Amino acid sequence: MTRRDMAMAKAVALMALGLVSIAQTIYIYKSVVDYRPPFPEMPVSKTLRDGPRLARNVLVVVVDGLRIDASNQMDTLNLMRDYGTDYISMAGLPSLSLPGDAVLFTGSWQEFSGVTTNWYEGPGPDSIFDEAERSNLTTSTVGYGSVDMMFGRSIDIKTGYAQDRDLLGQCLELIANGSYNLMAVHFSNLDREGHLHGGRSEQYLKAVADIDGYIAEILNHLNLNESVLIITSDHGHRDEVGHGGREREVLETPLVIAGRGIRRGLAPLTNQISHPRYPSSLGFRFLPSARVIRWSRP
Numbered sequence: 001m002t003r004r005d006m007a008m009a010k011a012v013a014l015m016a017l018g019l020v021s022i023a024q025t026i027y028i029y030k031s032v033v034d035y036r037p038p039f040p041e042m043p044v045s046k047t048l049r050d051g052p053r054l055a056r057n058v059l060v061v062v063v064d065g066l067r068i069d070a071s072n073q074m075d076t077l078n079l080m081r082d083y084g085t086d087y088i089s090m091a092g093l094p095s096l097s098l099p100g101d102a103v104l105f106t107g108s109w110q111e112f113s114g115v116t117t118n119w120y121e122g123p124g125p126d127s128i129f130d131e132a133e134r135s136n137l138t139t140s141t142v143g144y145g146s147v148d149m150m151f152g153r154s155i156d157i158k159t160g161y162a163q164d165r166d167l168l169g170q171c172l173e174l175i176a177n178g179s180y181n182l183m184a185v186h187f188s189n190l191d192r193e194g195h196l197h198g199g200r201s202e203q204y205l206k207a208v209a210d211i212d213g214y215i216a217e218i219l220n221h222l223n224l225n226e227s228v229l230i231i232t233s234d235h236g237h238r239d240e241v242g243h244g245g246r247e248r249e250v251l252e253t254p255l256v257i258a259g260r261g262i263r264r265g266l267a268p269l270t271n272q273i274s275h276p277r278y279p280s281s282l283g284f285r286f287l288p289s290a291r292v293i294r295w296s297r298p
């Protein structure tokens with residue numbers, strides 16, 4: 001073998017090594033992003049009629065990245081707490097937006113829903129939107145791209161992304177038209193401030209105050225004698241910046257529910273599995289896949 005051949009062989013070997021490590025990286029990346037729960041098939045919720053509909057409609061406002069301590073400084077939200085039910089909710093792990101949204105609307109933790117990263121693609125598991133559709137109710141989202149991506153098959157009206165203020169306008173319009181039974185609104189600006197400046201920053205608290213103003217406007221237009229309003233978030237934020245882990249200020253989120261048929265009171269701690277209690281306002285009980293699995297397994 002000449003020197004030249006040796007160099008050539010070395011280069012080919014290095015290239016092969018490079019290709020192998022690229023393939024390995026892709027494989028590892030995909031094994032994280034394409035995580036699928038260890039069940040052959042996610043079951044569909046068992047529809048349980050829960051008596052007559054208590055409320056004409058349910059409006060869920062998800063304030064991306066809202067911490068409990070910050071939410072306690074919101075005057076309007078505190079007013080809702082006085083008249084409704086005040087929970088501490090759990091985001092689950094990883095405490096990221098897409099997995100958190102899936103937890104909120106499927107009632108299943110990340111390892112059951114299979115939505116374990118923000119890069120999840122494609123339809124999500126059975127959700128309360130699907131159950132609402134099965135119950136012939138009208139569903140809508142305002143500014144909720146991730147939910148549209150996961151559960152769009154069962155969402156009748158989708159407005160797509162816009163600035164929070166514009167989303168508020170679209171939400172008020174839908175309320176005025178009365179053309180929904182279940183609506184989910186997503187405000188995202190607070191999360192942006194949390195990522196830029198942290199969960200205790202002036203900018204973050206300013207955004208919190210803006211949201212409180214939006215909730216006041218929603219309440220001005222919503223008839224709580226026939227509607228239910230739910231304010232919650234997908235995760236909190238660290239003092240520094242960001243979220244994803246198990247810090248208390250990230251995992252614990254507010255869950256305030258007020259309106260038709262909602263009892264006053266304080267529930268010190270719950271988790272998202274309890275979230276599906278809200279569809280009972282709409283006359284059905286949603287059984288999260290996680291529970292169905294537990295029940296159907298020996």
Ligand SMILES: [Zn+2]
Nearest residue numbers: 065097191195
């Ligand atoms: Zn975020």
